[in-house]
Amino acid sequence: MSKKLSSQANEITDLLIEANSDPIGIGRTVESKKPSFYKGLNWEEAYQNVEIIPSIEVNIKNTGNLF
Template sequence: MMEYPEDRLDSEKKTNFLTKKLSEMLTTKANKIIKKMQEANSDSLGIGRHIIAHHHETWQKINWEEKYPNVSFKARVNVEISKHGIFN
């Protein structure tokens, strides 16, 4: 972040602003991606596998292909800027 110091990207105020803004943007994108995956009936995150492994009785009672597109998911991304500068 310090590669272009004219924007004062090394200040704590700017870092906090970027952290908040990136968290919001990535959360929005993650929720859109999850919705598109549900529309395509794609369980690429392996949620069904988790249910099979940890909630087997529930898995046997549901039809995953019918339930999965209608499950309400809410992703939340928290960004933490831990270093700044030029990375190799």
């Protein structure tokens, strides 16, 4: 289950980068933490080279029926 969810998350992040969409605010974080670095950066171009590697871990604590 962890591998499947990680794979799906990876597909989603690839689509977001391709669409130049930054919904988790990576650019905003870079801008606030490293403003001088961000000023000299073409964020739209740089974002296309961002590598996001999702890693999802699943721990099932209980099983049963959901109603």
